[in-house]
Amino acid sequence: MLIGRYSDPLYRHALGMTGSPDVAEDILQMSFIKAYQHLAEVRGRFDAWVFRIVANGCKDWLKNIRRTHLSYDEDDQPSGYATPEEDLDRTELRSDLDRALAALAPSLREAFVMKHVEGRSYEEMADLLGTTVGALKMRVHRAREALQVLLEEKYA
Amino acid sequence: MHDDLNAQNGPESDRSSARETPGRSQRGRQELPSSPLSDREVPIGVARTSDLVNAWLDGDIAESQVMGTESARTVEFWKRLDRDLAVRRMMTTPAHVQQKIMDALPETAPSASVSPWWERTLSVSPIAVAAAAAGLLALGAVVGASVRGR
Numbered sequence: 001m002l003i004g005r006y007s008d009p010l011y012r013h014a015l016g017m018t019g020s021p022d023v024a025e026d027i028l029q030m031s032f033i034k035a036y037q038h039l040a041e042v043r044g045r046f047d048a049w050v051f052r053i054v055a056n057g058c059k060d061w062l063k064n065i066r067r068t069h070l071s072y073d074e075d076d077q078p079s080g081y082a083t084p085e086e087d088l089d090r091t092e093l094r095s096d097l098d099r100a101l102a103a104l105a106p107s108l109r110e111a112f113v114m115k116h117v118e119g120r121s122y123e124e125m126a127d128l129l130g131t132t133v134g135a136l137k138m139r140v141h142r143a144r145e146a147l148q149v150l151l152e153e154k155y156a
Numbered sequence: 157m158h159d160d161l162n163a164q165n166g167p168e169s170d171r172s173s174a175r176e177t178p179g180r181s182q183r184g185r186q187e188l189p190s191s192p193l194s195d196r197e198v199p200i201g202v203a204r205t206s207d208l209v210n211a212w213l214d215g216d217i218a219e220s221q222v223m224g225t226e227s228a229r230t231v232e233f234w235k236r237l238d239r240d241l242a243v244r245r246m247m248t249t250p251a252h253v254q255q256k257i258m259d260a261l262p263e264t265a266p267s268a269s270v271s272p273w274w275e276r277t278l279s280v281s282p283i284a285v286a287a288a289a290a291g292l293l294a295l296g297a298v299v300g301a302s303v304r305g306r
Contacts, residue, residue, distance in 0.1 A: 007257075011248070029260055117245060122214075
C-alpha cells in the first residue's frame with residue numbers, strides 16, 4: 001500500500017536523475033527495501049524520509065557512472081502527441097533532453113527534475129532537500145540556462 | 157554499520173555545488189560549440205534565460221507578459237520543451253516494478269531484537285571498576301566506623 005502511494009513521484013525522480021528505467025527501477029527497489037528494514041529509524045514524515053533515500057541512491061549512482069546517453073522506452077506510458085510526426089519529433093527531443101540533463105551538475109539536475117518533471121513547488125522542494133527556496137530557485141534558473149544553451153539552437 | 161538514511165545530501169553535493177558559479181545577468185546569444193551535444197561541457201553562468209522567462213516558467217507571471225518583451229523564439233523553445241516535460245510528469249511506476257519491489261521485501265516484518273537484561277553483555281571500563289571499588293571501600297569504612305562507635 002505504501003509502495004503504491006509513494007512510488008510514482010519517486011520513480012519519476014529516479015528516472016529523471018538517471019535517465020534509465022532499469023536503473024530507476026533498481027534504485028526504487030533498493031530504496032524501499034532499505035526503508036522497510038529501517039522503518040524504526042523514521043523521524044518525521046515518511047514521504048520525506050523515503051525521498052531522501054531515493055535521492056541519495058540516485059546521487060550515489062551518478063557518482064559512480066559517467067553516462068553519455070541512455071534513453072528509455074515508454075511503451076506503457078501515454079504518448080501525449082496526436083500524430084506520428086509529432087511522436088517522432090518528440091522521440092528526438094526526449095533523447096536530446098536526456099543528454100542535456102545528463103550534462104548538468106547533479107544538484108542542478110536534481111532541482112530541475114523536481115521542479116519540471118515532478119511538478120513540485122519550491123517550498124516542497126526546500127522541505128525535502130533541507131535547503132532554502134532562494135537556493136533552489138537559483139539552481140533551477142541555472143539549469144534552465146544550461147539547457148537553453150545546449151538545446152535552443154536545434155529546437156527554438 | 158548503518159547507512160546514514162537521514163543524510164540531506166550525498167557526498168557528491170559539495171563537489172557539485174562547487175561547480176556552480178554565481179549567476180550573471182548577461183544577456184545575448186552565444187555561439188554554440190561545434191562539438192557534439194554529448195561531448196560539450198555546459199557553460200554554466202552564461203545567462204540566456206532572463207528573469208522574466210524564469211518568472212513565467214515558475215508560474216509567477218502569465219505568458220502574455222513575457223511575449224511582449226522576450227523573443228517569441230525563446231518562449232516557443234520553452235513551450236516545446238514543456239510539452240515533453242508534461243509527458244514525463246504523467247509517468248507512473250510500471251506495474252511490474254511495484255510487484256518486483258513487493259516480491260523483494262522480506263516476508264517477516266523487521267523487529268528490534270529484544271533480549272532479557274540478564275542475557276545482555278555488560279561492558280565496564282577499568283576506570284569505572286576502580287571508582288566502584290573505591291566507593292564500596294569508602295561505604296564499608298563508614299559502616300564499620302558507625303558500628304564501632306556504638
